[in-house]
Structure formats: C-alpha cells, structure tokens
Amino acid sequence: MDRVAIIGVGQSAFVRGYPGSIRELAFEGFKEALEDAKISVSDIGASIVCSAPEYDKQRSPSGVFAEYLGLTPQPTFYLESLCSSTSMGLRMAYSLVKSGLHDVVAVLGFQKMSEISSAESQERMGRGADIQWESPFGTMMPAYYAMFAKAHMEKYGTTLEDMALVRVKSATYGQVNEKALFRKPVALESFSDPEHFMSGPVSSPLRVGDCCANADGSSCLIVASEEKARSFSQKPVWILGLGAASASVNMSGRDIFTGLAVARQAGEQAYKMAGIEPKDVDVAEVHDCFTISEILAYEDLGFAEPGEGKDLIKGKETYREGSIPVNVDGGLLSKGHPIGATGGSQIRTIVLELRGEAGEMQVKDPKIGLVHNIGGVGLYGTVSILGRE
Helix, strand or coil: CCCEEEEEEEECCCECCCCCCHHHHHHHHHHHHHHHHCCCHHHCCEEEEECCCCCCCCCCHHHHHHHHCCCCCCCEEEECECECHHHHHHHHHHHHHHHCCCCEEEEEEEEEHHHCCHHHHHHHHHCCCCCCCCHHHCCCHHHHHHHHHHHHHHHHCCCHHHHHHHHHHHHHHHCCCCCCCCCCCCCHHHHCCCCCHHHCEEECCEEHHHECCECEEEEEEEEEEHHHHHHHCCCCEEEEEEEEEECCCCHHHCCCCCCCHHHHHHHHHHHHHHCCCHHHCCEEECCCCEHHHHHHHHHHCCCCCCCCHHHHHHCCCCCCCCCCCECCCCHHHHHCECHHHHHHHHHHHHHHHHCCCCHHHCCCCCCEEEEEEEECCCCEEEEEEEECC
16 A cells, blocks of 8 residues: 545635735635545644745744644645645655655645735746846746747747637636636637727737736645545545656746746656556646646647647637536636645645536546646646546
C-alpha cells in the first residue's frame, strides 16, 4: 500500500476585500477541508503553506497559520512558485507522504490581495519577471500574455472572437459556482460593443473581458498515505501523475510564443507517470489567467493540435457536455485569482468531479481529471493527474 490520495478539500469564497486577517482567511479553506476529510487537527502530521509573498505584511506565514490552526508542534513549511504555489505544494506533500516521513499533510494556499492597491498588485506581479532586465521597463502580466496572443493570432489565425468565446464559457459556469467572484452571464456581443466594459482595451489584443481579476481567498488539500486514506475516507482520490518544469524568466530565452514549454513538459511527465494519454482525461482545470491562456493550454496538453485549440471552444467541446470539459467551475476568469489559493481551488474542483459531488458543474461519470497550473508567464508549470477507484 504505497499510493497517495487526497482525502479532503476546502475553499473559501473568492472575494474582493475580505474583511478579516490572513489567518482568518486561511481558516475558512482549512475548516472546510478538515470537515470534508472527517479528521481532526491531531491527525495532521505536517503542513505546507503556499502563497506569493509581498501582498501582505506577514513574513513566514506558515508559522502564524500553524499556531492559529492548532497545527503546532508539527513541522510546517512555506512554499512559493507564484501562481502555481499550491500545485507545487501538492507535489511536496506527495513526496513527504510517499517517503514515509508523514502520513497526513495539509496543503494551505492563500492570498489576500486587497491589502494593497491594484497598481501595487500589478507592480508585484511584474516583479515575478526579471527585476534587472524586464520589470523595470513596465512589463505587466497582460502585456506578456498579449505577446502570446499576438503570436498565436499571427501564426494560426486565432481571432478576438475565439478568445471571447472562452470568457462566455467561463461565465456560463461561474453562475453556478457559489465560490466564484463573478456570477453573471457574459454575452459574446459585449466584446464588440464599444460602450461595454468587457470590450475596453487592456493590452492589445487583450480586453477587459480577456483578463482574470485579483481576489482574496484560501484553499486547502488534505493528502494522505493509502493506509490512512482507506481508514479515513470513503472516496479517496488518488494522485496518479505529477509533472513540473521551469523556463527562462527572460522572454529572450524562450523558443516559442505560441505555447508554454513548461506546460508541455509538465504534461508529458504527468501523463507518463500516470500511464495515460491526453485522450484519457475526462475533465480538466487549466490556468486561464487570460482567455488566450486557455486556448494555449488545450494545445500544450495535447487536447488539440497546435493551432486547433480555437476549434475546441468554437465547437463547444470544452463545455460540460463536450468531449473534454475544461474549467466547468468558471476557471480563474470567473472565480478570480487569489494567487496562492488558485491551484488548490482547481484541485478541489477536480476532486469533487471525480467524487460525483460537483452539483450543477458535474461532468458525467469522470474517472480521470487533470489540473494545469502555471506560475508567472510560463516560468513555472505544473500538471497534476488525479483518479478515482
């Protein structure tokens, strides 16, 4: 018995302007995961806290959270890989359990981005790039992904409407996700209406509707050995494959701009470890920080050939009833993007899908789910493949 499972998942609502402290915010996701796993704090052997630093004043939040959540004197760690932090946390938790050092590990992701202004937040995000050669010149996340969008449009004929269709799908499912920040439908026509805020320019060709929004939120995963999983849980979800990669932080070191090499490499690793192919995936969560990002993910993960990702969204193949449902919880575009909590939220969705507990977001009888979580502008890439019995 040497498999590793996720036995509990939790998430706060993703909001703008959470009124409490970061420890109170973390407690919301932790409490839900603990109740979901049906375990007590004393059952947890170690904790991993994941976030991107400099959005709040607390240094080394792992110790603060361990005390507040009753997890001392068990060891606690702090981990960050920008937007992919919680997925990297899952990778670390898997390793700690697989090695036998711990039987049960909690992975906590959080971000309270409202403690600083939007301008300050964008500046912090820009510093996820190279602070010597790029960010001092004003590069921000929308501008970086606009380069990828332009490259994809030029090479493959992807259109503004193709990208807008991703947001329309996102809003379709954001409406039924009680944890999502944005819960209203979005009409395709709003992107062509110069008076509608969705059509407002951000960084050409990206518009307001093409971009996700910052949010405050927390998420939590409870990871356990097979022995503990079988004793605690009626529906353990097994970690089948994990992939991770990194790339040059400087754009001048990148070979392609029509996809993210880290996603392709992490995907290949995860597929090999799980012993599956892209066609075997029943439901996926991908990192749609921008609409173009979701289209790139279709191709990087092998759901579509290069240049054909736009055909999946146009044919509604990535809707809940399609051949490869993607982001049926609304994705980052509807849920919001509290950096450190995002990966855990994605994983939570897939766990609920595999357990048949996703409510109005439920895909029909999925057996294998995939989570694609990117840090920075393709600086870090993680792919996690999960499966049920």
